[in-house]
Amino acid sequence: MMQTVEFSLNGKAVTVQGPPAMPLLFALRGALAHKGTRLGCGEGHCGACTVTLDGVPVTSCNTPLSAVEGRAVGTVEGIVAADHPLVAVLIRHQAGQCGYCLPGILTKAATLIDQGRGVDEICAALDENLCRCGAHARILAAIAEVAS
Amino acid sequence: MNIPPPLAAFPLVSQWITFSADGVGILSGRVELGQGITTALIQMAADELDVPVEAITTIQGHTGLSPAEGPTVGSLSITFGGQSVRLAASAARMLMLQHAAGLLQAQVGDLSVREGLILKDGVETGLSYARLCSDVDLAVPAKDYAAPKPADQRRVSGTSVPRVDLEARLLGGYLLHDMDLPGMWHGRVIQPPSLSATVLSLPSLPPDVQLVQEGQFLAIVAREEYTALSAVKKVAAQIEWTIPPIGSVHPIDALEGEIAESETLYDSPDLAAGVTEISVSVTKGVIAHASIGPSVAVARWEGEALTVWAHSQNVFALRTSLAEVLGHPAAKITVIFVPGAGCYGHNSSDDVALDAALMARATGRPVRALWQREDEFLHAPFNPAMCTRMTARLNAQGRIVSYDARVVSPPHSTRPAGAEEPNLRAQQFLPNAMPMGPGNDAPQPQGGADRNAVPGYIIPAVRVVRDRPAIVPYRHSAMRGLGALANVVALEQLMECCAEAAGQDSVAYRLWHLEDPRARAVIEAAVAMAGEKDRAEGVGYGLGYARYKNMAGYMACVARVLVGDEVRVTDVWSAADVGEAVSPDGTINQLEGGIVQAISWALKEEVSFAGGQNLTKSWEDYPILRFSEVPRLHTRLIGPQDAAPLGAGEVSSGPAGAAVVNAVRNALGANPDRLPLTRQALVTLLS
Ligand code: FES
Ligand code: FES
Numbered sequence: 001m002m003q004t005v006e007f008s009l010n011g012k013a014v015t016v017q018g019p020p021a022m023p024l025l026f027a028l029r030g031a032l033a034h035k036g037t038r039l040g041c042g043e044g045h046c047g048a049c050t051v052t053l054d055g056v057p058v059t060s061c062n063t064p065l066s067a068v069e070g071r072a073v074g075t076v077e078g079i080v081a082a083d084h085p086l087v088a089v090l091i092r093h094q095a096g097q098c099g100y101c102l103p104g105i106l107t108k109a110a111t112l113i114d115q116g117r118g119v120d121e122i123c124a125a126l127d128e129n130l131c132r133c134g135a136h137a138r139i140l141a142a143i144a145e146v147a148s
Numbered sequence: 149m150n151i152p153p154p155l156a157a158f159p160l161v162s163q164w165i166t167f168s169a170d171g172v173g174i175l176s177g178r179v180e181l182g183q184g185i186t187t188a189l190i191q192m193a194a195d196e197l198d199v200p201v202e203a204i205t206t207i208q209g210h211t212g213l214s215p216a217e218g219p220t221v222g223s224l225s226i227t228f229g230g231q232s233v234r235l236a237a238s239a240a241r242m243l244m245l246q247h248a249a250g251l252l253q254a255q256v257g258d259l260s261v262r263e264g265l266i267l268k269d270g271v272e273t274g275l276s277y278a279r280l281c282s283d284v285d286l287a288v289p290a291k292d293y294a295a296p297k298p299a300d301q302r303r304v305s306g307t308s309v310p311r312v313d314l315e316a317r318l319l320g321g322y323l324l325h326d327m328d329l330p331g332m333w334h335g336r337v338i339q340p341p342s343l344s345a346t347v348l349s350l351p352s353l354p355p356d357v358q359l360v361q362e363g364q365f366l367a368i369v370a371r372e373e374y375t376a377l378s379a380v381k382k383v384a385a386q387i388e389w390t391i392p393p394i395g396s397v398h399p400i401d402a403l404e405g406e407i408a409e410s411e412t413l414y415d416s417p418d419l420a421a422g423v424t425e426i427s428v429s430v431t432k433g434v435i436a437h438a439s440i441g442p443s444v445a446v447a448r449w450e451g452e453a454l455t456v457w458a459h460s461q462n463v464f465a466l467r468t469s470l471a472e473v474l475g476h477p478a479a480k481i482t483v484i485f486v487p488g489a490g491c492y493g494h495n496s497s498d499d500v501a502l503d504a505a506l507m508a509r510a511t512g513r514p515v516r517a518l519w520q521r522e523d524e525f526l527h528a529p530f531n532p533a534m535c536t537r538m539t540a541r542l543n544a545q546g547r548i549v550s551y552d553a554r555v556v557s558p559p560h561s562t563r564p565a566g567a568e569e570p571n572l573r574a575q576q577f578l579p580n581a582m583p584m585g586p587g588n589d590a591p592q593p594q595g596g597a598d599r600n601a602v603p604g605y606i607i608p609a610v611r612v613v614r615d616r617p618a619i620v621p622y623r624h625s626a627m628r629g630l631g632a633l634a635n636v637v638a639l640e641q642l643m644e645c646c647a648e649a650a651g652q653d654s655v656a657y658r659l660w661h662l663e664d665p666r667a668r669a670v671i672e673a674a675v676a677m678a679g680e681k682d683r684a685e686g687v688g689y690g691l692g693y694a695r696y697k698n699m700a701g702y703m704a705c706v707a708r709v710l711v712g713d714e715v716r717v718t719d720v721w722s723a724a725d726v727g728e729a730v731s732p733d734g735t736i737n738q739l740e741g742g743i744v745q746a747i748s749w750a751l752k753e754e755v756s757f758a759g760g761q762n763l764t765k766s767w768e769d770y771p772i773l774r775f776s777e778v779p780r781l782h783t784r785l786i787g788p789q790d791a792a793p794l795g796a797g798e799v800s801s802g803p804a805g806a807a808v809v810n811a812v813r814n815a816l817g818a819n820p821d822r823l824p825l826t827r828q829a830l831v832t833l834l835s
Contacts, residue, residue, distance in 0.1 A: 035320025099317025
């Protein structure tokens with residue numbers, strides 16, 4: 001069974017077809033060719049797939065496509081295209097190694113910064129995002145620079 | 149001139165450097181694992197060639213194009229691979245200048261290069277690398293022409309050039325995970341529940357998917373990734389397998405059980421008795437690579453020609469290993485490295501390459517195969533469980549007069565090694581099933597399980613014995629630092645205990661046993677950086693020092709911990725001497741990544757088993773250090789930039805782990821003998 005779902009992706013209206021239970025992640029990486037959002041675990045445990053849904057960070061690997069009908073989805077592509085200040089500061093801090101975790105972290109942190117949250121709150125929220133390369137300290141330093 | 153082994157094997161300039169109208173190309177066998185080697189190689193070549201960083205591109209890990217340097221391992225990429233590129237680039241510049249001198253009827257000494265343009269007496273000549281790119285024969289030995297610049301004339305190496313690949317990693321398209329070929333389908337393998345399980349019955353298939361079955365190798369392939377994923381979950385849950393019994397011996401218990409092979413690796417004739425004997429023992433569990441991205445590969449058959457895109461650490465060995473398992477001539481296989489998620493050793497990247505090749509062969513389409521998170525935790529190679537016991541004997545003055553270590557561990561490498569040991573997981577399940585090879589440990593001085601078990605301290609008599617347990621109920625192989633974590637943790641704990649027995653300050657005690665000024669310097673620097681110790685309740689400080697492999701970079705760390713129900717590391721002060729650091733900031737980034745990983749290993753990580761059965765399936769079963777748990781890191785490079793590069797990637801694991809464990813020891817007044825230091829382990833330690 002396929003469902004046609006319409007939503008806004010980084011501010012633009014899009015239409016995708018897919019099984020209603022299919023996680024949003026696969027629509028993004030597949031038909032919508034937004035491959036910055038990453039599959040890490042597919043189980044909601046690592047945060048690599050973080051996007052925003054109506055401005056709230058969520059894991060797209062366990063958000064069914066059917067749940068985004070009529071809503072606003074934001075991805076790392078939107079953050080980078082909008083030249084969010086955190087992007088340049090992350091690069092300046094060389095805050096990453098393999099970078100697999102970064103799109104999810106950037107998406108969440110940039111969104112929370114825009115909502116005026118403080119560094120401690122953002123750091124606590126990032127506990128749901130795993131980084132195996134150990135780039136945490138630099139990532140937090142970059143966030144602190146932009147958030148304050 | 150010191151010729152590094154890769155350049156000795158591939159001596160021609162043309163095997164390393166190319167010129168075209170668009171710029172300069174580097175050919176290298178060293179691959180970008182997230183450690184920043186691409187940027188460093190470019191920096192080294194940019195200096196020798198006098199071209200800007202932006203003018204250089206690289207081809208890394210392409211079996212058809214790159215020098216077959218072997219694996220990207222052991223913190224050797226700069227030391228061997230980078231130095232080869234440096235010499236070849238230097239020779240390439242000389243060849244260009246000699247040719248230009250002929251055309252200009254000038255002396256080479258009057259010529260120079262600025263941004264790829266050839267100048268005579270500082271004035272442009274109209275000649276350039278681009279202009280001469282097809283006129284100069286680079287197929288000549290690099291060593292006959294190379295004269296690399298002295299350190300003080302380098303302008304790019306030694307500066308913190310930003311990573312050339314980091315920005316691309318924020319978006320899709322850069323990683324192998326994002327690759328898309330025309331007509332490509334998506335595959336997921338169904339892992340047999342045990343090595344000798346056989347399929348009894350298969351359920352009917354959901355629509356739109358294809359089953360690949362060769363012996364006990366099973367996979368589902370579909371046009372859409374989600375179709376393959378949802379089908380594989382359904383099918384895997386319904387397959388009936390024979391269930392052979394799982395062994396009942398836990399990996400830790402196996403270390404105390406029967407020994408299959410015992411070898412004395414280092415033996416001084418007379419282990420003097422001394423007047424005091426001090427022993428420590430450290431046991432650690434099985435640790436997972438646990439990269440955030442699961443392993444992926446893409447394979448395509450065009451007639452007889454197989455192309456595999458993989459994020460392997462060694463595309464050359466992967467190619468010959470694939471040839472062996474597929475029964476296909478290596479000459480018809482090309483393996484091309486494309487970056488994946490962070491890699492810390494021999495993970496499942498090679499396994500999934502075979503999976504993709506099998507799926508592509510069976511379906512006649514290009515296939516992208518991806519392991520699932522559960523596959524990674526259950527079926528990828530692990531850093532093995534090990535136990536290190538060390539004994540030091542002190543004379544009446546408290547000085548160590550003899551030392552011996554017994555390291556009980558399976559081999560730390562079962563990497564794919566071509567025909568003899570292809571060691572690709574699915575080879576065990578094919579109709580012509582091949583068992584996995586036993587693996588090996590590199591000989592001393594590098595060592596595998598025994599890495600850094602030979603102390604770097606001055607001790608007149610040393611013996612190291614490595615014992616291999618008869619039962620190893622999991623797949624064991626190489627992970628960052630190999631045995632160095634457990635061995636350095638044990639050795640540094642031993643030094644603390646010996647210092648106490650000798651009634652000496654533990655820093656002074658270590659320095660008493662060290663002559664090498666570079667070793668002493670990192671310890672003194674780290675201790676000075678940490679400054680005055682505070683004596684708050686539950687606080688402990690610990691020092692960890694090692695020279696990695698006793699031949700690579702030197703590092704000392706001081707950790708401050710706060711011990712309550714759990715251990716919390718608040719600060720780590722570190723000083724390292726890795727010789728030349730091509731990109732100092734990149735080096736610090738690597739060292740700090742290693743520190744964070746080592747803290748995570750020491751405090752949290754162990755794959756859990758019930759008997760011989762692995763129970764770890766998801767991140768919920770395998771916590772790693774999180775953002776709020778990462779300490780403040782204070783890291784300094786103190787090595788001389790004009791010294792040879794010693795390698796950095798794995799240097800920090802042992803010292804950081806040891807610093808944390810010693811800090812816990814000093815906070816609690818008890819010697820931790822079992823890692824990880826979880827809440828439960830603390831309770832056991834104190835009881
Ligand atoms: S991939 Fe979604 S949380 Fe891990
Ligand atoms: S940078 Fe590799 S996982 Fe975070």
